[in-house]
Amino acid sequence: MPTRKPTVIVTRRLPDVVETRMRELFATTLNETDAPMSQSDLVEAVKTAEVLVPTVTDRIDKSVIMQAGDQLKLIANFGTGVDNIDVETATNRGITVTNTPGVLTEDTADMTLALILAVSRRVIEGADAIGNEEVWQGWSPTWMLGRRIYGKRLGIIGMGRIGQAVARRAKAFGLQIHYHNRKPVHASIEEELEATYWESLDQMLARMDIISVNCPHTPGTYHLLSARRMQLLKPTAIIVNTARGEVIDENAMARMLEKDELAGVGLDVFEHEPAVNPRLLKNPKAVLMPHMGSATIEGRVDMGEKVIINIKTFVDGHKPPDRVVPAML
Ligand code: 8YV
Numbered sequence: 001m002p003t004r005k006p007t008v009i010v011t012r013r014l015p016d017v018v019e020t021r022m023r024e025l026f027a028t029t030l031n032e033t034d035a036p037m038s039q040s041d042l043v044e045a046v047k048t049a050e051v052l053v054p055t056v057t058d059r060i061d062k063s064v065i066m067q068a069g070d071q072l073k074l075i076a077n078f079g080t081g082v083d084n085i086d087v088e089t090a091t092n093r094g095i096t097v098t099n100t101p102g103v104l105t106e107d108t109a110d111m112t113l114a115l116i117l118a119v120s121r122r123v124i125e126g127a128d129a130i131g132n133e134e135v136w137q138g139w140s141p142t143w144m145l146g147r148r149i150y151g152k153r154l155g156i157i158g159m160g161r162i163g164q165a166v167a168r169r170a171k172a173f174g175l176q177i178h179y180h181n182r183k184p185v186h187a188s189i190e191e192e193l194e195a196t197y198w199e200s201l202d203q204m205l206a207r208m209d210i211i212s213v214n215c216p217h218t219p220g221t222y223h224l225l226s227a228r229r230m231q232l233l234k235p236t237a238i239i240v241n242t243a244r245g246e247v248i249d250e251n252a253m254a255r256m257l258e259k260d261e262l263a264g265v266g267l268d269v270f271e272h273e274p275a276v277n278p279r280l281l282k283n284p285k286a287v288l289m290p291h292m293g294s295a296t297i298e299g300r301v302d303m304g305e306k307v308i309i310n311i312k313t314f315v316d317g318h319k320p321p322d323r324v325v326p327a328m329l
Contacts, residue, residue, distance in 0.1 A: 006315050007071070009049040011037050011058050014078065015297065018304025025312060026051070043067045051311050053078055056291070060085040065093060074320075076310045078303055079294075080104060081244060083217040088326045098310040098322040102161060103302035104294035108242050109165035111293040112212055113173070115240040115266025116154075118287045120210075121146040125284055147236070147263070150174035155208035157201065157224065158215025158243065159185050166212055167193045180204050181215075205232040210240070217244035218329045227252035230262070238264040242293045245271035254279035257286060268293050 008026040010019070013034040022028045029049075031037070036057045037045065046052055046060075046068035054060055055078045065086055075090055077099045087097050118124055122144055129136040129144070154170045156163045159181040167177045177195040184190065184197040198204035201224070205211065211233070215221050225239070225248040233239075239262065241248055250271040256262040257280070264285040270276050273291065280286045294300065310320035 006050040006311070007048060008051040008053060008311065009045045010053040010078075011042070011045070012055045012078070014053075014304050015301050017301055018308070021304075021308055025308065026315075039064065046072050050074070051076055051314075053307055053311075054084065055079055056081060056084050058084055060090075062086045062089045065089045065095065068093070068095070074098070074311065074314050076307045076314075076320075077324075078307050081216055082324050082329070083244060083246070087324055087329060091326055096314060096320065097324045098307075098314075098320045099324050100303040100306040101322060103306055104299045105161045105165050107296045107299040108162050108293040109169055111268055111289070112162075112166045112214070112240055112242045113169045115242065115268065115287060115289070116149060116170070116210055116212070116238070119238045119240065119264040119266040119285075120149050124287050147238075149210070152176070152209035153178055153207060154210045154212060155179065155198070155204045156212050156214055157181075157247075158213065158221075159195075160214065160216075162242075163212075163214035164189060164193070166214055167195060170212075175210070178204055178208060202229060202232055205229055206234075208233070208237060210238050213239070213241040213243045213247050215243055215247060216329070217246045221247050223247070223249045225249060225253070227255075230256055233262060235261050236263045238262070238266065240266040242268045245269045245273055250277050250280070254283070254286075257283050 005027040008028045010030050012031055019030055042058055042064050046064055050071050051074045053076050060075060072095055075085060075095055075097045077085060080099050080101045082099050085097055090097050126144055152175055154175040154177055156166055156179040159179040171177055171193055177193045178198060179195055180198045180201045227249050230252060253265060254277050257265060266287040268289040269291055276288060280288060306322060310322050313320045
């Protein structure tokens with residue numbers, strides 16, 4: 001990398017403090033309108049940028065990377081999930097990829113609990129009833145009954161940082177912690193969380209009351225919750241997803257909700273984001289959020305800080321701390 005300021009293109013608006021610092025440190029092009037970039041805009045960007053800073057809304061696929069100029073050396077993703085980037089092609093072309101792990105763990109875990117509570121206790125339906133006199137004329141002993149979460153079994157799919165942060169919170173709410181992961185977590189963590197490891201996802205699903213998806217989307221986790229697997233769930237079970245929509249067969253899930261084979265779902269992410277399955281939109285048993293898991297000002301500033309550290313370290317000739325390599329996926 002040259003000693004002059006490197007050319008950095010940021011695809012979306014970032015918090016002011018982050019943009020200001022990026023402008024000080026780098027020759028930064030910002031996206032003042034915040035309009036998502038088209039594939040051809042992205043191709044234009046990778047023809048001139050030395051560093052590209054994309055987000056989840058940018059598809060940095062093989063075609064985009066193959067059209068990049070030789071000056072492109074770093075893709076510093078503003079986000080932890082890197083399923084928007086073809087990491088293998090980038091790596092093969094000698095382009096380093098980084099992400100922003102760790103700083104959105106607690107916020108995403110909070111959103112997971114918010115969804116578990118919202119679905120189980122019908123928070124959105126209840127809030128919507130306020131002020132609508134046809135729906136709510138006053139308290140009634142049998143109206144708007146939800147399901148207790150205390151004492152229920154939570155099955156976490158993906159026990160990384162976020163899965164563990166969900167487990168800590170859930171334990172405080174009196175849930176029993178179960179999890180499926182490629183490998184069991186360290187015994188000290190299992191002990192702290194009083195967590196039960198299930199090597200077989202199928203067996204875990206059949207016994208849970210609440211399922212939380214907290215694994216990344218990779219080729220290996222695509223439709224991990226397939227139509228067949230979701231049939232193993234109890235009809236009283238609920239599913240929440242704050243990870244990636246692609247992990248669940250969304251159509252199959254919508255069908256099960258319609259047939260009362262599932263009690264509810266809480267989704268912050270969608271299979272064809274930003275499109276939302278119309279069948280889910282119509283279903284009062286689905287609590288839907290517009291990908292807000294990491295949407296706190298603190299979280300987004302910390303993500304920006306990580307992006308800056310990754311770029312700065314790279315430009316200074318060192319290995320950036322949050323490198324992503326294909327073997328991690
Ligand atoms: C981010 C996320 O907002 O970091 C992630 O993986 O899913 C989100 O919380 C988004 O990815 C930003 O690019």
